[in-house]
């Protein structure tokens with residue numbers, strides 16, 4: 017049995033992860049062999065508007081404050097293919113079709129790998145968190161402003177799954193089942209759980225995962241809604257919480273997870 021993140025002592029290389037969110041941009045160095053942060057976490061507010069140039073300056077400031085000059089992994093709430101952001105959820109539309117990696121490389125002077133936010137968080141959960149060492153198909157969902165998903169099979173990530181946008185009863189799933197939808201509609205846990213039930217049942221019918229992990233800020237309150245779900249798949253809360261994006265970004269930038277670049 018391997019030790020959980022936080023208890024193993026690192027002996028190896030470090031990476032650096034930056035997590036770009038709707039309200040904050042956070043970055044920290046990461047021990048790649050344990051998933052622990054290797055130094056202080058720096059957080060700055062997400063600029064308004066959150067255009068690529070403005071966000072680039074904030075990322076550069078974080079990296080500069082930390083004194084980091086090596087390779088960077090950066091998460092973004094968008095589909096990312098070959099370093100180009102293809103969509104933009106809760107971030108300025110100017111990111112659509114932006115060459116995010118080239119832009120952030122120019123801004124920071126570092127080599128940069130840009131990845132989808134849920135892919136980073138999900139990969140970190142698979143590697144060091146709630147799905148650590150779990151064989152087979154692991155589906156990680158992040159419940160927040162939207163729903164992000166990461167699909168990991170035997171330690172390899174299938175990037176950009178975007179299963180928050182599966183259409184159920186003619187409606188984009190995240191519009192009804194995200195944490196933002198719960199707040200917007202003032203739903204009691206039981207009511208929200210009914211929507212989650214429908215969502216997760218649909219996912220398990222289509223993907224037959226061996227384990228589902230639930231992340232996002234609301235996973236801190238998992239005891240309020242996970243016991244209300246009736247699924248054939250085991251479903252557990254995320255373990256790394258706030259730091260999953262940073263850790264996953266650093267791991268994916270170091271070439272883990274996908275084998276080849278997406």
Ligand code: BGC
Pocket residue numbers: 093094095103105132133134135158160161162163164165178180190
């Ligand atoms: C976006 C995903 C993102 C998720 C969580 C969704 O609306 O389409 O790319 O991972 O929100 O931020």
